[in-house]
Amino acid sequence: MQRLDEIDLRILHELQSDGRISNQDLADRVGLSPSPCLRRVRRLEESGVVAGYTAVVDPASVGLDITAFVRLRLDSHGTGVAERVEEAIRGIPEVTESYLLAGDHDYLLKVAARSFPAYEELMRTKLRAIPAVSSIETTFAISVTKPSSPLPID
Structure with missing residues (x-):
């Protein structure tokens, strides 16, 4: 299992709240510049920590x-x-x-x-x-x- 640090956990928290957030806004919210933030998101996706994105339908x-x-x-x-x-x-x-x-x-x-x-x-x-x-x-x-x-x- 991948070890998650505090920034990974903040990224996951933000993505759970808004899976459509732009990388720029996500980076701003977690205190990173856009490139490292995108690398972390991709790593979380590739490792299966982020299993996918869906729309919540009523x-x-x-x-x-x-x-x-x-x-x-x-x-x-x-x-x-x-x-x-x-x-x-x-x-x-x-x-x-x-x-x-x-x-x-x-x-x-x-x-x-x-x-x-x-x-x-x-x-x-x-x-x-x-x-x-x-x-x-x-x-x-x-x-x-x-x-x-x-x-x-x-």
Whole structure:
């Protein structure tokens, strides 16, 4: 793992707040001249510390009114099962995040759907088709109380 110094951490903090910041503005904010700042950003990108840049889209603005958190329990944990499950999960566009868990459930999925009937169809045709799934439990979000936020980099 790459060792990060105080300037790297300040760069990461600024990029998390505004991924479209110009190199000049970023350099000014972290106390570097533009060339060394750009070299550091490129090094952070190439090493995978900065994994990418995205736009944050409001789900309701694109008709995705339902957010569901889905817990999956598997009936088998044999050789290759996890790989097949995770491959199936990655192939479902409505699953926006997926986590392997320790505890009572095996996976936690965050799902975006247009409506409750659309979620039901997704559950019936895609989630139940995931290999080795023995149970599916769903919790629907009523509202967002804290949107996705930057990592607490110190």
